[in-house]
Amino acid sequence: AAGQSADLLNDFRAGHEVGASPARQVIAQCAGVVVGSLVGSLVYLALITDPDTQLLTQEWPAPAVATWKAVAETLGVGLSGIPFSALIAMVIAGAIGIVLALVERRVDGQRLLLVPSGATLGLAFVIPAGTSITLFLGAALASLLHWLAPRWAxxxxxxxxxxxxxxExxxxVVSVWF
Incomplete structure (x- = not known):
């Protein structure tokens, strides 16, 4: 839920950048939730017939499942299951997130581009490093294209x-069948 909420907030920010109406974004997101839930569930049921033996294997590594499984197992024993250094890191990360949100409210225009998104930084710590690096490279390429060809971009x-x-x-999904 936290990851999806962060994604939706980033969608609002992207929508704002292109001038989309927030009301229409909410309608589109709600429709996407319904359609995505139905289609995603049907595809999941068609592809993963036995989750106990299929998930967390070489064929279906499911990194998000592995991450949240580890979180659930750790928190199953309470906060004592989290190393003290991780608790300190959580407090620091929370403080940085609050500071970034406050800075984002105060900065305007072009300078806002220099303020990193707290949600995006947090997400980078719970998704695989390869995915984070690919997202960064895509964003860097997008920035370069905005600079080289602003109208096209x-x-x-x-x-x-x-x-x-x-x-992708x-x-x-299709490559599984071939």
Whole structure:
């Protein structure tokens, strides 16, 4: 839920950047939740017929499942299951998130581009490093394209990026059958 909430907040920020109406974004997100839940569940049931033996294997590594499984097992014994240094890191990360949110409210215009997203930084710590690096490289490429071809980037970059993400996801599902 936390990851999805962060994604939705980033979607609002991206929508704001392209001038989308917040009300229409909410409608689109609610429709996406319904359709995504139905389609995602059906695809999951078709692909993963026996989760106990299929998930967390070489074929279906399911990194998000592994991450949250580890969190659930650790917290199953309470906060004593978390190393003291991790508790300190959590407090520091929480403080940094609050500071970033406050700075984001005070900074405007071009300087806002220099303020990292607290949600994105937090997400980078719970997804695989390869995914975080790929996201960073995509963002760096997008920034370069905004600098080299600002009109093209303003018009096509968001759609191109969404197409690449959707295509990669679909390829991952289809490749299982071949």
């Amino acid at each position: 303003a018009r096509f970059l968001l759609s191109a990026a969404a197409g690449l993400v959707a295509g 996801s679909l390829f991952g």
